[in-house]
Amino acid sequence: MKYSAFNLFREGLAGHKGWPQAWRDPEPKSHYDIVVIGGGGHGLTTAYYLASLHGVNKVAVLERSWIGGGNTGRNTTIVRSNYRQPELHALMELSLKRWEGMSDEINYNVMFSQRGALFLGHSDSDMLQLAQKGDAMRADGIDAELMTRDQVAKLIPLLDVSPTARYPVQGGLIQRRGGTARHDAVAWGYARAADRLGVDIIQQCEVMGIDMVGGRATGVRTTRGVIGADKIAICVAGHSGRVAAMAGLRLPVESHLLQAFVSEPVKPMIDTVIMTQSLHCYISQSDKGEIVLGGDPDAYPTYSQRGAPHIIEKAAAEALALVPSLSRLRMLRSWAGTTDMSFDGSPIIDRTPVDGLYLNGGWCYGGFKATPGSGFLYAHLLATGESHPVAAPFRLDRFETGHTIDEPGVGPMPQNR
């Protein structure tokens, strides 16, 4: 049933008994054209675009627990394309354009709010770096605007812009088309849309092994049986290395951890997404009123999804230095996700050396904003066998060849990102 105000009203009169299941719960078939391993946002958008753009719907998305339970359900919901490196802003902008029509396209309100993504600059040199980023974006047709301190102060009245602050605000670079979205809704919306096109979404189905015949991947062994496939698409950020190892591959990826936390909900206080050139914290306010905060990663490999508290202390200190009136708000929840750290900070969307096996991973902590773009590009690769030009730079072998795409220029070690 189509989602609409009219149907909501009609069902309201009837006790909401008519809404069908958002996605079916089918038994896995014995064979698919394409098996996508990983039911997060990226895996689900991949399946959707395979079916909707390429007419390939003999597709299964295999999720070891519940869809969207990985990083799609753990991020801080920021959407933007304000990257300095042209390969990256091209990728994120392709994604941002898909965000702009998403709710209508999939008939599910993902609450994409283009309220602006602002990078603060705290010095002349910060402002020069921001101007450079803005110039690079604008030269490639992406929106970016420099703001003065007064303009920033007007946009975010509770920001400490006094010149005696430890990190005085000098201005910023804003991407007005950036903002936030409701992360769970993206997973659910794409699951429903893909399901309607015939894709099988199979939860509680963990891949335990990849079957190979003569060096070619032919299927997966799962907790719900053996499933054959012409193409197998890995899409499990955080566990890319584990799954790839089932086919004997070592990846340029290390699993780390990123924490985030939210406050108790309050009335509107911060309307823009705040990030900063000099500090590592980021601040926004959800539609429920909770202030969403994050900071540095924990800086060591772990699958525990359990972060250390001193990291939160630092993130809170930086956030409060920027917005002092956050101090009396209370942290309500904290959580962490397992990040797929690549060795240049940029993702990998490519075939692997194993025939029939593909990889989409290495998104570090920047994957959520790329959700629709990632799926679009991965679907293109899977369906046509060729990388889309925007995806082409994100090859698996770029670490061997040296064609790395390193936005902050900090090198291969993930803990330095």
Added chain:
Amino acid sequence: MSVMWRLADGGLIDRTKPVRFRFDGQAMTGYAGDTLASALLANGVRLFGRSFKYHRPRGLLSAGVEEPSALVGAGVGGRFEPNTRATDLFLYDGLDAVSQNRWPSLSFDAMAVNQLIAPFIPAGFYYKTFLGPPSLWKLYEHAIRAAAGLGKPPQLPDADAYERRAAFCDVLVVGAGPAGLSAALAAARSGARVAVCDLDARPGGSLLGDPATIADQSSTDWIASAIAELEALGARLLFRTTAFGFYDHNMVYLAERVTEPGAKPTSGDIAQRMWRMRAGAVVLAQGAIERPLPFAENDRPGVMLAGAARTYVNRFAVKPGSSAVVATSADDAYGAAFSLDKAGVKIAGIADLRSEDEISPAILRRARERFEVVTGAHPRAALVGSGRAKGLEVLVDGRARTFEADLIAVSGGLNPSVHLHMQAGGGLDWNPRRGVFTPVSPRQGQLSAGACAGHTILSDVVADGWRAGLEAASRLGFSAAAGAAPVVLSEPLDAGVCAFAPAPGAHLKTVFVDPQNDVTMSDLDLAWREGYRSVEHMKRYTTLGMATDQGKTSNLMGLARLALNEGRPAPDVGLTTFRPPFTPTTLGLWVGEDAGFHVTPLRRAPLYEQHAAHNPPWQAVGYWRRPRAYIRPGETLATAALREAKTVRERVGITDVSTLGKFEVSGPDAAALLEKVLATSVSKLAVGRGRYTFMLREDGFVNDDGTVWRTGETRFLLTSSTGGADRMAQLLSYVRNVLYPELKVGVANVQEHYAAVAVAGPKAREVIAKLFEGADPPRHMSSARGSMAGVPALILAASYSGERAFEVYVASHSAPGVWAALEAASADLGGCAYGLEALEILRVEKGHVETGGEIDGRTSAHDLCLEKMLNPRGGYMGALAQTRPAFSDPNRLQFVGIESLGGPIPEGGMLVERPGFAVQGHVTAAGVRVLEPGYVGLALLRGGRAREGEELMAHSPTRTMTARVRVCSPVFHDPAGERYRD
């Protein structure tokens, strides 16, 4: 009115200390020892708040931190704390509390109109509507955001400070109730160092609301003697202190509420104190939280947890209602009936879900002596009058029967608090009869004891606490004789049956499971019908358990409903994860003393005060602050910088370069080590000579540059950039200790040991000659040791500016005297001090690459035209990685100079053929010619090394600035180096 609700005597309040406070502007009084909740009850207040979505009237559900409904804003200005539980705020004089989420008032809330459209706004309704273009969503969102949120956001910075402390103990006991105090006594007597924390203002836990006899004493006396003994045994007792986070390896974070929400601190300026407690062993005695019952209109004011009702009577001497019906599925609530009865509350009856034979006979008999007890009674709906509960309808054998009462005291049994156990890592066992989880398989060996381990009878609770305390202590090697456990005589009590299902025919749309977020049983069923069937999907779709009470009274009921719909037992359906904080923790507490200016350290170079005297604009470089220019009256930053640069080119200037990285490398293998770290050779350097050098990262890109000097046969001094100094220190240590531990070499980081002043210009040699004693000023790229201004000095002759220059190294504490001498000597020759802006102008004109500019972590030696200096023998960091194919791509971004054919060049601007055309590079630095007019710059340009002479545009759309430029050599000033070569 207030006299009527407050009992004439009894309770643990201090009637000699009346307290004045305000609620929604109305003046009221209470007593010391009251919470805001108990004081409001005593004043006859029954309406405490409004729910999140429907703005339904809310009363008081509990007497503890599990409270979902009675939320207030406490305090004013820089002390204002929204979303404060009235049950978790101890009354203080001058408290100013306001209700939330209502307009214009609590009793008349305009948003209550939402109740009329409730059928159309169930859980998740917003996913199905408000579709359309994002611009339309912005309009809807504005209204949604204004309606969302509960409390008002604070507008001012915090008026008070927070403190964080580290502490250590052998045994940490979380909870000072009967189990916790027993455990603490057992452990302390065994000889262990014990710490006890409890979130309440006083010890006693459940005994405060439900007094008993322990070791032949009243519980009040027993608690007091336990505390006295613990103090005498040296235990650390922390009250009003919540253990909120259990981290790896027995690190437990505690929040001590030194000052009540909104109050002015009395002891110092501390609002709260965080304890980072590392324990040898942890005993969790957190107790249990009572569960409400599911029936229609169960969210109405007047519905209260039975244990809470008992607590209000026994601890706070307040009647929570005038008449009561107790609806229960466990024996414990009968105690509430007895207490309410004794307090003069008219008991309409006890409605027990269980059958006669499931109830403890002694309790049942005692109850029937005083009131009617109806068994097999399934509550179906609260009766409502004026928005509040006025009675309860139950089903008995399919027939309805009502009790009239303004207080409905409910109990679905007690839920062991397993939060910290699960945070620490562990498993859960399911008790299907009671419908509770109990802790098992502790991953960090944490010991759960008492009610939080599943016990419900006081004698078991005390004995279990004792056992856990002994075990914790003995595990750590403390086994002194502890004596016998306190003796408690308890009558048997049935722990009860689970009561997750509402009675048949109950109107599910008003069976509230999460009262703060307005999540009803019908919402849970809708989520299940729509396929949101994992517990996490159900929680996120309906927002069950995501309110400020974190689902303490609702999560399990939601899980049970899901299990029922799934047709599977509850533990199979899964559980949402338990994460810190156990109760919400103030953000300022997490920050502690790192607030405001102290968020990161400020590193002051030795000459900081000398610069500060001129009040220069500062440049942040990492944690350092360096002066950008010494602006004179009438100057701007730009004109001052140009003047300083001109002075350097024409006469002499001095600048502070103390923050550069500096390393002493010495030993027989010093050169060998350096040739593994540096990309250039050093072994050919004669003693007393130096050279420019640079280092690669392991992946072959240039990491930093600097200089290296052989100051002795086996001794070198290495310098690097300020920004790269910490990276350099780490790299040297890694190479020396991890990769080549066999080398005979020592490395010392002397960055802070030496201050350094650069003296540059045609008259620099004159300045040095005047002050340097014991040796001649060294030749270019040579060093010399002597003294200056009476202190030992090392001078390195290297030029960054393009003029003859000398870097004077002295011990940091000697710097001020040397600076003063150099300042005076150069002033005599018409020179001046220069800052970072001038330094930048000079280096741009000279074409020096800089870390942070051209060295951006993505450029190779070849990109930066440094390849000729690479050590041909290889073997250095990054040597192998730079053989990768990408490094020889001719189209790489390569270092070039650009000169403007017109106006100023935008630094950071893109290099394009024309605006709108593809980007081919960017301007890394923009400057001016110092001694003649003209704008110049440095850039990275695709295939730039082969494009000299080409004309491009440097374009900045963000600053609306464009300049036509020509690609050229980056060395604009004195390309032959005649100004400093000997």
Added chain:
Amino acid sequence: MMLIPCPYCGPRAQSEFTFDRPVEAITRPDGSAPELIRNLFTRDNPKGPSRELWRHTYGCRSWITLTRDTVTHEISDVTPVGASQ
């Protein structure tokens, strides 16, 4: 907050240490390019016990190798590294 037993300082909080790399990624710059590329740019990335190089950066600044489980964070077999042994 892991407790890491520094061989010189005793058990100290993880906030005093920095992780450097898994031991398999330690490569001398004077080896072969393929070996460097494999060691530096690929990882076993185990979900379980991992042998790692850490440094007590905010303490005695010594380097140590240890075995740490990347799921449970259990730590064992801590060995000092470097010239001082």
